[in-house]
Amino acid sequence: MSSSRDLTRNLKQIAAKLKTAAVWNGTGLAVDAEQDDYLYELLCYFRAAVAAGSGFRLEIAGATETNRNGRRAARWPKKPGKKANFSYISLLDSKTGAHEQFQLCPGVKVRDLHGKDRAPDISLLLANAPPQPIYSHVAGVWDAKYTASEEARVPDVAVADFVYTFQQFGSPKLPSAWLGVVTPQEWRCSGVLTNGKESTEPTAALKASGIAETCGYPSAAAKTRP
Amino acid sequence: MGRYWLVRSGTKTVELQPDHKALTIVSRQTPRMSIGDTVLFLEGWEEKRFTATAGIARIVEIEGAGAEEMKLTKVELVDEVVLPEALDLDSMWYSLTIVRNTTRPHLHFRRGYRLLPQEDFYTIKKGEPFVARSGYFELLNALPQSLRVSFESEQILRAGEMRKRAGFRERLERLYAFIDQRVLAVGRLLHELAQEITKVDLGDAPIDHRFVSEPDPIQGFAARPDELESQLRRFAGLWEILAKRLDDQALPGKRDLIGDTLRQLDVPERRQTEARFERLFAAAP
Numbered sequence: 423m424s425s426s427r428d429l430t431r432n433l434k435q436i437a438a439k440l441k442t443a444a445v446w447n448g449t450g451l452a453v454d455a456e457q458d459d460y461l462y463e464l465l466c467y468f469r470a471a472v473a474a475g476s477g478f479r480l481e482i483a484g485a486t487e488t489n490r491n492g493r494r495a496a497r498w499p500k501k502p503g504k505k506a507n508f509s510y511i512s513l514l515d516s517k518t519g520a521h522e523q524f525q526l527c528p529g530v531k532v533r534d535l536h537g538k539d540r541a542p543d544i545s546l547l548l549a550n551a552p553p554q555p556i557y558s559h560v561a562g563v564w565d566a567k568y569t570a571s572e573e574a575r576v577p578d579v580a581v582a583d584f585v586y587t588f589q590q591f592g593s594p595k596l597p598s599a600w601l602g603v604v605t606p607q608e609w610r611c612s613g614v615l616t617n618g619k620e621s622t623e624p625t626a627a628l629k630a631s632g633i634a635e636t637c638g639y640p641s642a643a644a645k646t647r648p
Numbered sequence: 649m650g651r652y653w654l655v656r657s658g659t660k661t662v663e664l665q666p667d668h669k670a671l672t673i674v675s676r677q678t679p680r681m682s683i684g685d686t687v688l689f690l691e692g693w694e695e696k697r698f699t700a701t702a703g704i705a706r707i708v709e710i711e712g713a714g715a716e717e718m719k720l721t722k723v724e725l726v727d728e729v730v731l732p733e734a735l736d737l738d739s740m741w742y743s744l745t746i747v748r749n750t751t752r753p754h755l756h757f758r759r760g761y762r763l764l765p766q767e768d769f770y771t772i773k774k775g776e777p778f779v780a781r782s783g784y785f786e787l788l789n790a791l792p793q794s795l796r797v798s799f800e801s802e803q804i805l806r807a808g809e810m811r812k813r814a815g816f817r818e819r820l821e822r823l824y825a826f827i828d829q830r831v832l833a834v835g836r837l838l839h840e841l842a843q844e845i846t847k848v849d850l851g852d853a854p855i856d857h858r859f860v861s862e863p864d865p866i867q868g869f870a871a872r873p874d875e876l877e878s879q880l881r882r883f884a885g886l887w888e889i890l891a892k893r894l895d896d897q898a899l900p901g902k903r904d905l906i907g908d909t910l911r912q913l914d915v916p917e918r919r920q921t922e923a924r925f926e927r928l929f930a931a932a933p
Contacts, residue, residue, distance in 0.1 A: 425776075426776045426779050426921065427739060429779045429783070429912055429913075430779055430783065430786075432892070432905055432909060433782060433783035433787065434738070434739065434786050435889050436786075436787065436886070436890065437786040437787050437789070437790040438790070439886040439888075440791070440827070440831065440886055441790040442885065442886070443831065443882045444790065444791055444792055444795065445882075446879065447874055447879050447882060448858075448872040448873045448878075449871045449873075451792075452793070452794045452795050453830075453835075453879075454830050454831070455829060455830050455833040460859065461841055462837055464841055468841065468845055468847075468848060471844075471848045472844060472847045475847070475849055480849060480851075481850065481851060482850050482851075482855055487858065489856055493854055494854075494855050495857065495873075496856070497873070498857060498858065499859075499860065499861070500861045501861055503862040507863075508860070511850070570829045640840075
């Protein structure tokens with residue numbers, strides 16, 4: 423049996439390391455899963471990029487910075503913002519390595535049918551979409567919903583909210599150039615992804631709305647419906 | 649019955665003879681120490697430790713008979729008992745009932761001498777800390793302010809609903825769950841994100857990844873960016889220590905050093921000591 427003093431010493435050492443890890447290195451803000459859900463959105467975003475990598479050449483585009491050591495740094499959004507302020511991944515023709523086919527964007531604002539800016543967590547835009555894209559540039563959209571408890575269901579209202587956004591973009595259909603390349607089910611239809619459980623929305627309702635819902639993502643047990 | 653005094657070396661008020669045979673005290677009022685009381689020594693500069701105990705044999709007022717004068721008192725000591733192993737103050741302070749300021753516990757040990765409740769004397773002499781309370785405050789104080797406030801608010805609401813305050817074993821367990829959900833979860837997401845990024849072929853030139861906000865429309869400047877690699881390095885030290893295992897038989901359930909420690913608190917041999925402390929601190933903050 424470990425001595426009480428050993429146990430206390432261990433906890434003190436954990437506390438010392440926790441103190442460093444629990445603060446962000448740049449802003450000095452608290453690390454907090456409730457505030458930092460953009461990390462889950464980016465995790466989903468890069469999963470989409472991996473899926474796209476099988477058929478496109480990928481290139482970082484948009485706004486980037488140069489570090490003090492001269493390395494290029496991509497800028498990923500913590501909150502939705504203007505496309506011009508952030509990086510995105512340009513999907514190029516895999517054979518020529520040129521000719522943009524799509525732009526895979528993180529949470530950037532896109533103007534909808536009625537002139538309102540909306541920012542899905544992930545958007546697939548058509549090639550050469552401008553810095554201020556509008557609904558006609560949208561090929562597909564996804565929202566990523568992080569929950570602290572993986573037993574929690576994604577709320578129905580989050581699905582309904584996504585359906586509304588999707589409709590305000592004109593319910594775009596994913597083009598065959600994307601569908602011909604990308605095989606994972608969750609990226610073959612616009613939709614909602616969550617690390618939690620599925621909503622209580624009937625599958626038929628999702629189907630009728632033209633969206634998908636993926637739960638348990640990105641675990642091995644992830645399921646997409648319809 | 650004699651009382652117990654904690655005496656600290658290296659202060660303006662107390663000068664301790666190296667052989668623990670006597671100490672001199674400079675003070676405004678004559679110390680209330682009596683023959684038959686027991687003194688416990690706290691010594692060291694950077695790392696303060698409880699080192700020994702001794703009995704008070706004689707008290708001699710050397711100077712300062714007048715009411716307004718500073719008093720110089722010599723306290724002669726006998727029967728020194730060296731503590732079996734020098735005990736670090738900072739590994740024991742959350743086990744002492746005199747420590748009410750749990751964010752700045754050192755403040756309770758600034759004075760040259762102070763009375764010590766019998767329970768605290770017994771705790772130090774035994775050399776066994778209250779693991780649950782020590783772990784609870786160590787971890788709680790390691791959290792940034794916003795998380796600490798969030799956790800404590802939850803606990804106050806819960807205590808209101810339950811109409812009683814939880815013991816420290818329970819509080820430590822809840823804090824562990826909170827840290828897991830709010831902090832460690834971010835570490836896991838960062839790790840998964842970094843792994844996913846390595847699977848994406850973004851060309852030959854290495855690229856760093858920053859998390860940024862848009863410039864503040866009012867203040868007109870953006871905060872310093874948070875960097876993926878730097879934060880992963882910050883978490884690496886934490887993962888390393890959490891992965892440490894206690895030299896005990898395989899224990900079921902969630903495995904990391906905090907989880908293992910919680911299970912260790914339930915081992916019969918330790919449960920009795922922790923239960924004594926839980927009773928002692930039932931009314932403490």
